[in-house]
Amino acid sequence: MSRPxxxxxxxxxxxxxxxxxxxxxxxxxxxxxYDRLKSDIPGLSLATVYRNINLFxxxxxxxxxxxxxxxxxxxxRVEPHPHFVCGCCxxxxxxxxxxxxxxxxxxxxxxxxxxxxxGGFIIDYRKTVFNGLCAECVKAxxxx
Amino acid sequence: MSRPxxxxxxxxxxxxxxxxxxxxxxxxxxxxxYDRLKSDIPGLSLATVYRNINLFxxxxxxxxxxxxxxxxxxxxRVEPHPHFVCGCCxxxxxxxxxxxxxxxxxxxxxxxxxxxxxGGFIIDYRKTVFNGLCAECVKAxxxx
DNA sequence: GTGCGTGCAAAGGGTTTGCAATCAG
DNA sequence: CTGATTGCAAACCCTTTGCACGCAC
Numbered sequence: 106m107s108r109p110x111x112x113x114x115x116x117x118x119x120x121x122x123x124x125x126x127x128x129x130x131x132x133x134x135x136x137x138x139y140d141r142l143k144s145d146i147p148g149l150s151l152a153t154v155y156r157n158i159n160l161f162x163x164x165x166x167x168x169x170x171x172x173x174x175x176x177x178x179x180x181x182r183v184e185p186h187p188h189f190v191c192g193c194c195x196x197x198x199x200x201x202x203x204x205x206x207x208x209x210x211x212x213x214x215x216x217x218x219x220x221x222x223x224g225g226f227i228i229d230y231r232k233t234v235f236n237g238l239c240a241e242c243v244k245a246x247x248x249x
Numbered sequence: 250m251s252r253p254x255x256x257x258x259x260x261x262x263x264x265x266x267x268x269x270x271x272x273x274x275x276x277x278x279x280x281x282x283y284d285r286l287k288s289d290i291p292g293l294s295l296a297t298v299y300r301n302i303n304l305f306x307x308x309x310x311x312x313x314x315x316x317x318x319x320x321x322x323x324x325x326r327v328e329p330h331p332h333f334v335c336g337c338c339x340x341x342x343x344x345x346x347x348x349x350x351x352x353x354x355x356x357x358x359x360x361x362x363x364x365x366x367x368g369g370f371i372i373d374y375r376k377t378v379f380n381g382l383c384a385e386c387v388k389a390x391x392x393x
Numbered sequence: 394g395t396g397c398g399t400g401c402a403a404a405g406g407g408t409t410t411g412c413a414a415t416c417a418g
Numbered sequence: 419c420t421g422a423t424t425g426c427a428a429a430c431c432c433t434t435t436g437c438a439c440g441c442a443c
Binding site for chain 2: 171172175189192204205206207208209212221223224225226227228229230232233234235236237238239240241243244
């Protein structure tokens with residue numbers, strides 16, 4: 106079969122891993138997923154988390170948000186969309202998250218459905234990553 | 250002294266490493282810098298490249314563009330500015346590079362000097378990273 | 394001479410993989 | 419039974435670090 110996942114058997118661990126990635130907007134890394142599951146699934150191995158997340162990525166069930174502080178971060182929300190990344194704490198926030206300032210969200214809205222094709226390039230504005238400092242880190246730096 | 254680099258001695262290797270990072274718009278990784286120098290400086294060690302690049306980053310002489318395909322990439326152009334990253338070949342292109350399509354540059358221009366401070370967040374549009382496919386990778390995929 | 398700078402090799406941290414045991418169909 | 423799935427530990431890759439030597443001042 107050419108369809109991805111055609112010759113695949115069911116696995117409770119696989120289901121659980123996907124469920125955890127999808128259960129949060131925190132854009133977790135593999136270790137976070139593992140930590141969240143290991144109390145419920147005692148025999149779980151970190152390698153299994155990696156293997157399954159890679160499967161999900163290949164078939165498009167999860168997306169990578171990139172490497173932050175040395176760790177690859179994933180997203181269970183797979184339609185392309187912009188992200189904000191805090192350069193201090195590494196937090197990853199969706200473009201439409203309520204905690205982001207309204208002016209920022211407006212800029213994001215303009216980009217979120219645009220895919221540009223010009224001069225031979227394909228530029229997907231929906232995969233834009235903005236950088237800065239989240240409110241908590243700004244507060245922490247001001248207080249300190 | 251509190252000034253960075255106050256108690257530092259001169260080093261030809263250090264000078265050479267900084268010169269290489271500044272000599273290119275390719276946003277190189279440490280290995281690339283090392284490869285480019287090892288023929289001219291036979292005794293050079295990759296560790297020295299890493300150590301000095303980290304020094305430069307601390308004092309703001311070079312900037313990190315992030316991790317692409319597992320390798321950290323650096324930029325000798327340190328004023329904050331947007332980048333385009335090709336998701337296929339990992340190429341990193343400055344927002345104002347001539348090979349990028351004009352429409353893209355226009356979007357970039359709107360963002361490049363804006364630093365937003367609202368709702369406690371600090372969002373630096375000048376550090377935006379756009380994603381897509383460069384012209385060569387688009388061509389390669391079409392031909393294949 | 395003092396102590397920063399460097400090469401080398403080992404150690405680190407995140408991720409992948411080989412292998413034998415296990416589980417789903 | 420057959421082959422996919424997994425745990426474990428080793429392997430990998432990029433990056434950092436400990437140590438002794440060498441170079442700048």
